[in-house]
Amino acid sequence: MSDNSRLVFSTETGRIKEEKVQPVRPQGDGIVRIQRETKGRKGKGVCIVSGLDVEDTQLKLIAAELKKVCGCGGSVKDGKIEIQGDKRDVIKAHLEKKGHTVKLAGG
Numbered sequence: 001m002s003d004n005s006r007l008v009f010s011t012e013t014g015r016i017k018e019e020k021v022q023p024v025r026p027q028g029d030g031i032v033r034i035q036r037e038t039k040g041r042k043g044k045g046v047c048i049v050s051g052l053d054v055e056d057t058q059l060k061l062i063a064a065e066l067k068k069v070c071g072c073g074g075s076v077k078d079g080k081i082e083i084q085g086d087k088r089d090v091i092k093a094h095l096e097k098k099g100h101t102v103k104l105a106g107g
Contacts, residue, residue, distance in 0.1 A: 006018070029051070030051075030053070030101060031051055031101050031102070031103055032049060032050070032051045032052055032095055032100045032101065032102045032103070033049075033050050033051050033102075033103050033104075033105040034047055034048070034049050034088050034091055034092060034095075034102065034103070034104055034105065035047070035048050035050075035104070035105040035106035036048075036086055036088060036106060037106070044084070045085065045086050046074075046082045046083060046084055046085070047082070047083045047085070047086065047087055047088050047091055048080050048081070048082055049066070049080065049081040049082075049083065049091060049095075050079070050080045050081075052079075052081070052100070056076070056079075059076055059079065059081065060076055062081065063075070063076050063081045063083075065094075066081060066083055066091055066094065067083065069090060069091075069094050070083055070085070070087040070090050070091065072084045072085050072087065088104055092104060
């Protein structure tokens with residue numbers, strides 16, 4: 001039997017809808033980490049900001065704020081903010097001014 005053996009219809013109850021499960025994001029330790037990454041980006045570096053324990057809408061607002069402060073592009077992926085270029089010092093100063101505990105991680 002294959003893995004496609006889930007129940008989709010029953011003569012007693014009719015169509016059976018599958019409940020969608022929201023992915024659970026791991027809770028951080030209260031420290032925001034900023035690391036520089038170039039893997040899989042054709043040598044272009046990005047700064048990845050992780051450890052912000054906020055909702056996705058709030059995360060997008062913080063990302064927009066950081067992009068404006070740094071004067072560059074970026075995005076939000078998997079609960080992490082990616083900012084183009086090596087702007088770790090600018091990001092760290094801005095987040096510390098907002099009251100977050102910030103560490104520079106990685107090389």
